[in-house]
Amino acid sequence: GESVGLHLPTLSVQEGDNSIINCAYSNSASDYFIWYKQESGKGPQFIIDIRSNMDKRQGQRVTVLLNKTVKHLSLQIAATQPGDSAVYFCAENTVDSSYKLIFGSGTRLLVRP
Amino acid sequence: DSGVTQTPKHLITATGQRVTLRCSPRSGDLSVYWYQQSLDQGLQFLIQYYNGEERAKGNILERFSAQQFPDLHSELNLSSLELGDSALYFCASSVATRTEAFFGQGTRLTVV
Numbered sequence: 001g002e003s004v005g006l007h008l009p010t011l012s013v014q015e016g017d018n019s020i021i022n023c024a025y026s027n028s029a030s031d032y033f034i035w036y037k038q039e040s041g042k043g044p045q046f047i048i049d050i051r052s053n054m055d056k057r058q059g060q061r062v063t064v065l066l067n068k069t070v071k072h073l074s075l076q077i078a079a080t081q082p083g084d085s086a087v088y089f090c091a092e093n094t095v096d097s098s099y100k101l102i103f104g105s106g107t108r109l110l111v112r113p
Numbered sequence: 114d115s116g117v118t119q120t121p122k123h124l125i126t127a128t129g130q131r132v133t134l135r136c137s138p139r140s141g142d143l144s145v146y147w148y149q150q151s152l153d154q155g156l157q158f159l160i161q162y163y164n165g166e167e168r169a170k171g172n173i174l175e176r177f178s179a180q181q182f183p184d185l186h187s188e189l190n191l192s193s194l195e196l197g198d199s200a201l202y203f204c205a206s207s208v209a210t211r212t213e214a215f216f217g218q219g220t221r222l223t224v225v
Contacts, residue, residue, distance in 0.1 A: 032211050043115065043203050043216035044156070089156065093211055100169045101146060101205075101214055103156040 008087060010108040019077040021107045023090035028071060030092040034101070035064060035075045039086045047075070047088075077109075085111045116140065117217035119204050125223045131192040134220045138185055138206030144168070145187040146207075146214055147179055151200035162187060163210055194224045 013019045025033070031052035036044035050057045050064045050073075057064050063076040073090050090104045116139035126132055138145050147159040158171035162181035173179075176194075181187045191198060201221050205214040 034213055036216075043117075043218045044205075045115070046213050046215055049213050100158050100161065100171060102158060103148075105155050 008106050008108045010110060012110045012112060013080050014112050015080060015082060017080055019075075019080045019084070019109060019111075021075045021077075021088045021109065023073040023075075023104050023107075025071050025073060025090070025092045025104070027092065027094050027102075028068075030094045032093040033064070033066060033073050034091045034093075035062075035073075036089045036091060036103075037084075037086045038089065038106075044089060080109075080111050082111050082113060085109055115215040115217060117204060117206050117215055119202075119217035119220050121220060122218065123221050123223075125225060126194060128194055128196060128224055130194050130224075131190065132194065132222065134189040134191070134202050134204075134222075136187045136189070136204030136206075136217060138187070138204075139215055142206035142208050142215075143185065144207045144210050144214070145181055145185070146205040147173075147187070147189050148203045148205065148216075149200050150203060150219070151197075156203070159189070161210075168210060191222070196224050198222065199224045 034049040035047040038044045048059045048064050061078045065074045087106045087108050089106045091101050118137040120135045143164045146161045149157045159173040160179050161169040165181050176192050179189045201219045203219045205216040207214040
């Protein structure tokens with residue numbers, strides 16, 4: 001995707017290992033969070049979401065953890081596969097009069113065969 | 114396939130021109146978001162509509178405008194184009210305003 005030109009933090013993992021991608025959010029009023037995956041040349045793809053009344057949610061091979069105390073979100077990918085190589089973004093939504101879904105700067109995940 | 118359709122996929126135009134980008138949301142989705150993704154700024158929120166009404170505005174330039182029509186499709190109009198407007202423009206849709214949003218494949222705009 002277009003984020004290839006960004007100085008993105010990069011996480012390099014061995015195929016089969018677990019990956020953990022982190023995201024710090026700034027607005028303590030944010031109460032809904034989404035993780036997206038963006039492959040080169042494609043639009044962001046929804047992976048998993050979590051609301052602030054939860055601290056953990058699991059999907060297929062993915063788990064999202066939310067720590068509201070330190071305003072931190074993480075995405076764990078189990079048994080990382082080459083197809084998981086992409087840029088991962090967290091997005092947040094805030095309980096206020098606006099309905100913006102604001103994206104973080106992204107992390108590039110590289111899976112080594 | 115997310116179900117969100119954006120046209121055109123690619124657009125090349127000259128500075129000073131005006132273009133219209135179109136988005137058809139997923140069936141049943143009432144909310145449409147527009148984002149700009151350029152090399153140095155990641156995904157920037159532009160504007161959001163819900164059932165025809167503007168609900169949120171981001172850092173959208175005055176030269177840009179958007180609307181959502183009664184059939185729920187949306188258009189993003191970019192005028193007096195500048196070289197710096199070259200970017201990927203994404204549309205996303207969701208059922209409501211605070212549920213997962215699904216993205217289209219984007220329109221790549223190149224201003225020359």
